[in-house]
Amino acid sequence: MAEKKRRNPKQARAQATVDAVLEAAFQILERDGEAKLTTNLIAERAGVSIGTLYQYFADREAILAAMGQRQAEATRERITQIILAAPETSSVRAIVQALMTGITGSPATRVALSDALFRTRGEAVLSEQHEMFFDSLSGRLQFAFEMSRESAFVLTHAVVCLLRAAAAEPELDLDPGALEDELVLLLESYIGAKAARTTTGANLR
Template sequence: MTVEVILGAALQLLEAEGVERLTTNHIAARAGVSIGTVYQYFRDKDDILAALAQQRAGAVRDDIAQLVISPPGANAVRAIVQALTRSFDDAPRARAALLDAMYRGRDDGGLQQHHQAFLAAIDGKVQLHAELTPERAFVLTHAPVSLLRAAAAEPGLGLDPQALEDELVRLLEAYLAALPAAR
């Protein structure tokens, strides 16, 4: 419970003030715990950011695995892209910092850990029209996340969220359509 309170406080501060102003002292004060309590669970601010990123990514990963496993619908790719793009609707200012923290990772390999967990979650539960080689799985899982990270890091571009979603769907559908059929 204490960890959740600390993470919740960190997310609130990150969203309200940005990553530059986020400190463990501010987090402890917002969470209503001592700084020693924060350090009991986390080494530093980066450790807290990594935990927040892992928490968010794990929830999205599980949602997407369920979408992939369930019977495919006409808009399956769009549903997956929407799960990714809307995963930060409640914390748009925190998006870039948390995506960066996920890429940096800490002790668990960051994005690689989620990539492997996703593949394990769908293993043997879904039939694809093409063989899912490690390279294809990498492209399918990393391309949209990498593009969303870039979009979050470059807010000055003024990208329209709906248009970006449409382009990500187009990209993934074209890639999937170009894959040779499984034999």
Template sequence: MVEINRRNPKQARARATVDAILEAAFQVLDSDGYAKFTTSRIAKRAGVSIGTLYQYFDDRDAILVELSRRYSDALREKITQLLLDEPNMSTVRLIIRAAMQGVQGSPETQLILSNVVFQSQGGKEVSRQHFTFMESFGQREEFGFGLGKEASFILTHTVIYLLRATIAEPELELDPKILEDELVHLMESYIANLAERAGYVDGQPPLK
């Protein structure tokens, strides 16, 4: 098989073409579903030839992987933005809200992209999200005590996997506002228990 040299989108026009293809791909996925997520539909929606599309992506799976990467990056950007916009919001609520609102699209679209993230990057991506969450915690001093790596693991992975389950089960018709509150109560209860076990009272360190 002849190896095709894929064009590296360095030039502004090339980057604009890639962005147009990815935006069209998201629209096709969100409106038509995965069954109709084809390169021909994407190229038509983007206003480019199928040959142009293949200059940048090998197939629809390659497009999905790039969409999933942007999906994951959007979550981290949302957390960073909320840290700046909502300095008085609890870190737990901030992270949960960012995770719930960080991406666009239907529950089906979010589930597809989330699955691709895990299939293409697996535990590596969960770890990236974990460290993003922990960095957010580290920027705020509301807890008054350090979180051990085991407690940090439980705290962040509970959020990640519960929200994945939420996306995977839209038939439950969970109320987003109530769900946010319940997740916050769950996480803050765990943190309060950690503080109690560490001997902290009202955020103050134990007396020596």
């Protein structure tokens, strides 16, 4: 039997229902943790029937993934605005900070949302985020070096992958401030090296 088609929340009332479900799920995650999160409890807290909830989401996993996707998109947009407003190297720390705090909530909530997004979308979610990020900057920003797709890949994946690894290894007990400094150094060094290489190549011509 084919899976039931979920409704697309195009109308304002439908979108309000989706927002209420996602907000309810977030509150339960923060208060009780992922183990206590059920669709019945989410529907009750959101003030909707369980049947209404299932019109938009197949299961709890779909709700978690939708929450993760929404926060990922908000983070990407915030980073895009940071780069467009201040493309110089000094904006790197703001970008790193945006990535580190992009998925809101407790550490356990952030891990739950990130894991759900990768479980439902697979590793391709990184490629999708990269493509949307690259397209949002294409033609709107001039770097001191050629922003090839390979360069953009490094910039958009380096911090995200390292932060995901840090979240998956809490036993390392990494200090957030020190980790932020190291990530900033990583990106600034890459950007600086690319710019220097471009300048050297131009001088040799």
